[in-house]
Amino acid sequence: MRKRRVVKIVVWVLAVLVGVPAAGIAALLLWDGGIDTDPRRELTRGVQINLRTVTTRLGPVEYDLYGTEGPVLLSLHGGLGGADQGRLFASWLQEDGFRVLSPSRPGYLGTPLDSGRTHEEQADLLAALLDELGIDRVGVLAVSAGSPVGYTFAARHPDRVWGLVSVGGVSKPQPGGAGSSLRRAFLTTVGQKLTLLTAKVSFETIVSGTLEETSSFTEEQQAERVSYIVNTPHVRTFFEAMFTTTFPYPERWPGTDNDAAQARRGALPLERITTPTLLIHGRQDGDVPFDHGEFAAERIPGARRHWMEHEDHLGFWLSPEASQVQAVARAFLREHAPGD
Template sequence: MEKSLPSIINTSMGPIEYLDTGSGPAILCIHGAMGGYDQSITLAKTIGAPGYRYIAVSRPGYLGTPLSSGLTPEEQADLLAKLLDALQVKEVIVMAISGGGPSAMQFALRHNKRCQKLILCSTVGSPAANKIPMSFHVFTRLARIKPLVRLLKRKTEANLEQSMSKSISDPEILKKTLHNTEVMELFKVVLLGSFDRMADRVAGTKNDIRISGQFTCQYESITVPTLIVHGSKDPLVPFEHHGKILAESIPGAKLCLLEGGEHVAIFTHRNQVQKAVKDFLNQTIL
């Protein structure tokens, strides 16, 4: 998957930033909180398969896409459709992680004929009990102090195991992940990449927290083939309240349950996820 620079397209709903790479059937990649096109393409590199064209976006409030381009999941879904119009892409497979789930599901509902398949990794399936903590408000101010952000990035990189242990609590899974060179290169893009242009990721993250606290969806009306990927021990988006609900509510949805997996399970359980995604992509749409 060759590396290239992102582009920005001005749509009738506003600008949207994206990275377009590869060739073949199109897969639209949608990042989560503190993300951007860089994390969308990392999602593709982590669990995607060769032989596809990947369109990795920055959702509203992230990097080069202003929040005004789409505040709600519905608006974000329509913005994605506008992007596809501009790229002259008729149909896509949609792959989303974490906070990218609501807009992905709305795309499957609102643009059903353009959504061939839907892959949801660690995404919300019911209103989350998340309130914006005071610490986040402090963080949003600190994120604008570039020397401090650079210092935090250096400290995180210097204490990588300690930093990762906050996301991977199981010592054995952590050790295995640390010794997987390929996975670590991908994980570091997410862990350290969020420090780059951090201030440009804050508005979208704040909006995502707001959305997750009130998100509901007509899951039973999603008719496209769907794969749910979720860790059994996800502390941020618990399986029982999210992944399980999605798997039981979306007609015909397939579930890839990652035993012991937490919110970063696509990295810690990468082989299992890659196989599930590959098998799902290879299935013929009836």
């Protein structure tokens, strides 16, 4: 998920703040933002995390493991994410007999960047995590900036992966960095507070600003989607939970910055993937363009594809058709999950 929207969203707040007394600005700086950072907090109703850290042979890894029985699904979060985001993004599977393993990738939350910078190092770190937890094989749900690691893991450790689902995944080198100096300025404690203040004053502004970055919707499409998210209780609740999994910025920025640096490197080992693979991508994805889905589909042998015709980067979770698309992914995972 990109960071440009932070600047756009925050412009609204800055306009409000013009003329605010100095005492009001001081109060903003002293405000803690109301962020719940409890490692055992409830993300949304029925979705609770229990973050722990284990020291593997390759370095420390923070993770959440939901469930006690069933095949394990490894959920790899996107940019500005962490184990909490991975857990949330896989929550649609939690009542389907799967265990869900959600690690914070290096540079996110409690996993230090030194545990693995490159895609290869992160893939090997995942294998080391499975070893430490006594888990033999996993299915993989890789999202957005987490997909390059998912692809690399499947290619380097094919004996550890029984199925791979990539949603809106980055699949080829991307030029540029994680953001300009202006954007970086807003990805600070002050920028974070401004964004949180905007959410409290105008939730619709946050939703609209997000869609400007995650979609190539027309104005009419965007207005319809904003209305759907804001006025559909379970979707709004999911969006609000997703929004919280990008804070605090300082604990997620090192990994986000590293993801951008790694995205400028050479080609991913897509042709070497032998794992059953399902690619899901929205044709109106404004964050990771649709051609990333096509690029992966052309190179991963036997890959299945499910293109969301009128969806953006978050349509898998936030669209009116989300449950149908999730059903496709669920059926794929059930088909390839190992038996008892």
